[in-house]
Amino acid sequence: MYVADSRAGTRAASAEGAVRPRAGRRRAAVAPTVLALGTVSLITDVSSEMVTAVLPLYLVAGLGLSPLGFGLLDGVYNGFSALVRLLGGHLADRGGGRHKWVAGFGYGLSAACKPLLLLAHSLTPIGLVLAADRTGKGLRTAPRDALISLSSTPATRGRAFGVHRAMDTAGALLGPLVAFLILRATVDGYDAVFTVSFCVAVVGVLVLVLFVPGDTRTKAAAQTTEATSSTGPGGSTRSGPPPAGERPARTTPPPTLRAALSLLATPAVRRITLCALLLGLATVSDAFVFLLLQRRLGVPDRWFALLPLGTAAAFLLLAVPLGRLADRIGSRRLFLAGHGALLLVYALLLSAWHGTALPYVVLLLHGGFYAATDGVLMAAASESVPEELRSSGLALVQTGQALARFVCSLGFGAAWTAWGDRTALTVSAVLLTVGVLVALALRPTASEGPA
């Protein structure tokens, strides 16, 4: 789950900022594939956040429904999407790197859902359309991250993910702006919002199809893979991470489902998944952070919607510089440092400091936490996951992290209810400290990032 879980509106200025860190850094350019994928994500996020931003309004003001019923459906789909992500990861690895086509199917599915929103007028069909949309998102995420990872060298991976996440967030910030401009120019123009969203999504799919290379491996490798994938103990013959040198020999074991699962038997993968899980368990969801911040400061309600924007803007600005930093000091180290920033957020929320700078500092750190962990985790995981299982491996780590955060949300809500917000946050801070320490203890044996 990226930060932009709940953003409401945006300003163009922050979106422009997305591109700026990259400009003037030509020598540090990322692979064209990464730029192409970043463009696809940017365009797709404009499309999907357009719909997201107007959906509650459409339900209440346009259709006269109450979104509470919809919120109920929502939880069901979120669990489903985690499973779909694993499936997408596995499918992309099968047959030797179908990443582009699985991702493309995911993007296409989401695009096809937009016009269907025009036909759905009650909660069940709308819920089904959004479920299909989310299935598309679940399917495409892991193959896309695998493509980014496979098309960059270990030494530039942090930067590559940073550029991608910044472009992604820029799109997410632009989406609501476009939607509200359309609503202003029209009368109840929800149909126009959905139609434009569809057109934008199609452009995203086209950019993917036309400008993202189809296969990161050779045909020969793919054929070998097909030939041996039918039987045998799968990937159990392989153990340990590939040499950090990347692009190992093309004759690799078949990426069967069992091979994907046996990834967990790989110490390095297990370790990073464990880290992601542990730290995820102490990652209080954005909604709670904003709520706590609002309570601490008495932020007026009408500004509440701007808090997620602050985090997103910080994420946007910091994603590239922190990605570059990850390449320099090692992505695992930065991943941990990011959680240090989160710990600082907790500490500030618990502290007695009441300065006017508090919300800015908290949101900056919170965005920094995402910039230092979101793409960086994928970069770190890429070091341990063999190339032919890259997509499955990344999906595994992402799903583990998402589930851990989900458990954390449930637990935090319960703790808040039972003991109050401060105690709940203190417990989270302690858990996070323990998590960071355990992660530190696990690290020495793991292969440290690139030189």
Add this chain to the structure above:
Amino acid sequence: MTLRTRLLVLVSALVVLAGVGTASVLHASARADRRDHAVPGGPQITAGPVALGTRGRMIFRNMAWGPHRDELTSVPASDPSGPRTASKVKCLRFYAAGGTGVCLQSLHGPVQDTYRAVVLDSRLHATARYDVPGIPSRARVSPSGRYVTWTAFVGGDSYAGTNFSTRAAVVDTRTGRLTPSLEAFRVVKDGRTHHAADVNFWGVTFAADDRTFYATLATHGTTYLVRGDLRARTLTTLHPNVECPSLSPDGTRVAYKKRVKGLPKDAPWHLYVLDLRTLRETPVAEPRSVDDQAVWRDDHTLVYALPGDYGADLYTVPSDGTGQPRRISTAAVSPAYVTPSPARTRNPPPTTAGRSPR
């Protein structure tokens, strides 16, 4: 494919898609014109004075196409599908009682819509305005006209994120004092003070004493009917599985939507009436799922909205479980049966005691 071919494909696709997108926006903005024209066979609407103190009128948000779309509109209560008189006041949701109205409006900002609640006097002049933190959904006024309440959906502006939460606000129009959220009140559940982070309130309805009210409380995935006390600032749970209560004029029963097992998840509600003394529930004879806070036309009749061709239509059904639902008005939502302000008038407005100009 060469780069040139690919660029060519992309550019031609962009031209086509830009055309489609532009056409859809133009189509939607041209709708302003179409929606400014009444649909043949639709209700007859003329502009005119609308007053909140005129006995025997029903006032609602008119959703029929034409120049008076979304305006507060009045019809004879005895002939709700009859000719409509439209004020110039536009509201998303509306309610009125005792000569006071509440109108929840959207304001088009440069980037995003914001919302406000406007308190109206009996001639629909704004007397106070309050920011509403999210998309407004329910509105009520106490029978005396003194207290005004509304519910808004806050946050949850992402379908990839968390659920929606609600805030129910109460205003004392006499003092202007605003309680932005009922969460400031003490909740008593099963005899004990209940603390929970996930508490949400919506659908407030007032009793005639200007002290008691009822509302929905949601916590831990369950909804409850709560009785509130404006003076003691407490809320006491009474009965589970109650949403959007609506108190009968005699104060003895509450009509509400209840989640019924076996119904689709998205349309799980049936209208019920709860006797507050015996806590006995009676289903009303409306087979469809109703997502609205019903209005009592009198002590025996409920009125509520269901989705219709132009947004919503109004239906009526007896409150005792007998009879059949009947559509009384098309393209209408947020009805209020207005009555003059009660005799004990320390509070305004004096002009509404008799018949207002019509």
